[in-house]
Amino acid sequence: MRDEDIYKQIMAGVYVVSDNIISPIGLTTDANFEQIKKGVSGIGLHHDTQMAALPFYASLFKAGAYADNAVYTKFEQLLIASIEQALQNTTADIAGSKTGLIISSTKGNIGLLENNIQTPQLNKRIALHTSANLVAGYFGITTQPVVVSNACISGILGILTAKRLIESGQFNTVIVSGADVISQFILSGFQSFNAISAQPCRPFDADRDGITLGEGAATIILSSNSKYSTxxxxxxxxxxxxxxxxxxxxxxxxxxxxxxxxxxxxxxxxxxxxxxxxxxxxxxxxxxxxxxxxxxxxxxxxxxxxxxxxxxxxxxxxxxxxxxxxxxxxxxxxxxxxxxxxxxxxxxxxxxxxxxxxxxxxxxxxxxxxxxxxxxxxxxxxxxx
CATH class of the missing domain: 3.40.47.10 (Thiolase/Chalcone synthase)
Structure with missing residues (x-):
C-alpha cells in the first residue's frame, strides 16, 4: 500500500458499527442499558460450595447457562453468542482477508484445571489461542485471530489493537470480543489478596472495601467504512x-x-x-x-x-x-x-x-x-x- 493510501486510511476514522453485551441482567446491549437505567444489578449473594466454603457476592449467570459441551466451553459459548448478536445488528461484510478477530480475556478456560488431570492435551485445550481459533472457525473467519490478555485493561487494549490494525490498512473490519467466567480458581485468587468485598462493591465510596466479581461477554465491531457507522x-x-x-x-x-x-x-x-x-x-x-x-x-x-x-x-x-x-x-x-x-x-x-x-x-x-x-x-x- 502506498504512503498516501495509508494516510487516507488513517484519516478515514475507525467507526463503531455494532456491539453486544451478554450479562446476567440482559442478552443484548439495549436490554442491559434499560436494566441499568432501572437500577437493576446482577450482583447477588451466592452459596456455591464448589467455588467457596462461605457465601459470596458476585454477578453470575444462572446455574447451567452456557454449560460446557463436547465442542465449546462456557467461555467460548459466551464469545460466540455475543459475536452472533453483534453481527445480526450490522450489514458489514466479514468474509475475506480484510476482517480480523480479537479475543480479550484474562483467564479463558483456566477453570478446566479444577476437575481434570493436567496433561499436554489439557494444556493445549486451555490455551487462549485454541479458543480463539475455535471461535474464528465457527464464524468462518480465515485470518489468524489475535489474543489480548493483559490483566484488566485487556478489553480496552483489544479495542486499541483493532484501531491500529484498521488504521494501518491490515483490516477493514475487526471484531473485538471479550469474556471471562468465574471459577473457584479465580475467586480464591482474589480472596487470597483479601480483595473481595463482603458486600456488593462501592466504587469511590468512603466505605468501599474491595471488588465484586462478575461474568459476562461483550463484542464491539469496528470498521473503516463510515457507511456502517452507528x-x-x-x-x-x-x-x-x-x-x-x-x-x-x-x-x-x-x-x-x-x-x-x-x-x-x-x-x-x-x-x-x-x-x-x-x-x-x-x-x-x-x-x-x-x-x-x-x-x-x-x-x-x-x-x-x-x-x-x-x-x-x-x-x-x-x-x-x-x-x-x-x-x-x-x-x-x-x-x-x-x-x-x-x-x-x-x-x-x-x-x-x-x-x-x-x-x-x-x-x-x-x-x-x-x-x-x-x-x-x-x-x-x-x-x-
Missing part, C-alpha cells in the same frame, strides 16, 4: 505502565494520567470537551485512589465519572469492552449512568462521581482501566453527528 467513532487511545508493583497500582496516578493525556492529544480534544468518564472503579482502596489522582492530574476532576462495577461486578477481560459499550450507548442516548453503592466520596483528590441517573448533551466519552502488573489503558469515543 454514529460513534474511536478517536483516541493509549496505554502505559507504572511498573510499581505486581498487584498494586501507582501511588501517584501519573502513568494513567499519561495514557489519558495521550488519548486526548490523539483525539484532538481538550479536557473540558470530555462529557463523561467511565472509570475502572473496582472499589479497592488503592485503585480508586489512583484513578482519582490520575483524573485530577489530567484536568478532568469536574467531569462526571461513573463506575458500573456495582451493576456487573468486575468482569475481568470483558470489563473494558462491556463498559465501553455502555459508554457508547450513554453518548447516543445522552444519559449518564449512576455508580451503584456510592454515597460519600472516599478518595483524597475528590472527583465528580455520578450518583444518580442524569441527562445532558454528551459528545465525547473517556474510558479508563488499570490492572495487575501496573498496566493502564484509556480510549475515547466520540459522536460523529
Amino acid at each position: 454514529g460513534v467513532e474511536v478517536t483516541g487511545g493509549s496505554t502505559s505502565n507504572d511498573a510499581n508493583h505486581i498487584s498494586a497500582p501507582s501511588r501517584t496516578g501519573e502513568e494513567l494520567a499519561q495514557a489519558i493525556n495521550t488519548s486526548l492529544s490523539e483525539a484532538q480534544l481538550l479536557p473540558h470537551q470530555i462529557s463523561l468518564i467511565s472509570a475502572h472503579g473496582t472499589a479497592t482502596l488503592y485503585n480508586d485512589e489512583m484513578e482519582a489522582r490520575a483524573i485530577t492530574l489530567a484536568g478532568l476532576k469536574h467531569i462526571p465519572v461513573n463506575s458500573l462495577k456495582g451493576f456487573y461486578g468486575h468482569t475481568l477481560g470483558a470489563a473494558g469492552l462491556l463498559e465501553s459499550i455502555m459508554s457508547i450507548k450513554s453518548l447516543k442516548e445522552n444519559v449518564i449512568l449512576p455508580t451503584p453503592g456510592f454515597k460519600q466520596i472516599g478518595v483524597t483528590t475528590p472527583i465528580n462521581v455520578s450518583s444518580e441517573l442524569t441527562t445532558g448533551k454528551l459528545t465525547n466519552c473517556l474510558k479508563t482501566a488499570s490492572g495487575f502488573g501496573g498496566c493502564n489503558g484509556a480510549v475515547i469515543f466520540s459522536k460523529t453527528n
Whole structure:
C-alpha cells in the first residue's frame, strides 16, 4: 500500500458499527442499558460450595447457562453468542482477508484445571489461542485471530489493537470480543489478596472495601467504512505502565494520567470537551485512589465519572469492552449512568462521581482501566453527528 493510501486510511476514522453485551441482567446491549437505567444489578449473594466454603457476592449467570459441551466451553459459548448478536445488528461484510478477530480475556478456560488431570492435551485445550481459533472457525473467519490478555485493561487494549490494525490498512473490519467466567480458581485468587468485598462493591465510596466479581461477554465491531457507522467513532487511545508493583497500582496516578493525556492529544480534544468518564472503579482502596489522582492530574476532576462495577461486578477481560459499550450507548442516548453503592466520596483528590441517573448533551466519552502488573489503558469515543 502506498504512503498516501495509508494516510487516507488513517484519516478515514475507525467507526463503531455494532456491539453486544451478554450479562446476567440482559442478552443484548439495549436490554442491559434499560436494566441499568432501572437500577437493576446482577450482583447477588451466592452459596456455591464448589467455588467457596462461605457465601459470596458476585454477578453470575444462572446455574447451567452456557454449560460446557463436547465442542465449546462456557467461555467460548459466551464469545460466540455475543459475536452472533453483534453481527445480526450490522450489514458489514466479514468474509475475506480484510476482517480480523480479537479475543480479550484474562483467564479463558483456566477453570478446566479444577476437575481434570493436567496433561499436554489439557494444556493445549486451555490455551487462549485454541479458543480463539475455535471461535474464528465457527464464524468462518480465515485470518489468524489475535489474543489480548493483559490483566484488566485487556478489553480496552483489544479495542486499541483493532484501531491500529484498521488504521494501518491490515483490516477493514475487526471484531473485538471479550469474556471471562468465574471459577473457584479465580475467586480464591482474589480472596487470597483479601480483595473481595463482603458486600456488593462501592466504587469511590468512603466505605468501599474491595471488588465484586462478575461474568459476562461483550463484542464491539469496528470498521473503516463510515457507511456502517452507528454514529460513534474511536478517536483516541493509549496505554502505559507504572511498573510499581505486581498487584498494586501507582501511588501517584501519573502513568494513567499519561495514557489519558495521550488519548486526548490523539483525539484532538481538550479536557473540558470530555462529557463523561467511565472509570475502572473496582472499589479497592488503592485503585480508586489512583484513578482519582490520575483524573485530577489530567484536568478532568469536574467531569462526571461513573463506575458500573456495582451493576456487573468486575468482569475481568470483558470489563473494558462491556463498559465501553455502555459508554457508547450513554453518548447516543445522552444519559449518564449512576455508580451503584456510592454515597460519600472516599478518595483524597475528590472527583465528580455520578450518583444518580442524569441527562445532558454528551459528545465525547473517556474510558479508563488499570490492572495487575501496573498496566493502564484509556480510549475515547466520540459522536460523529
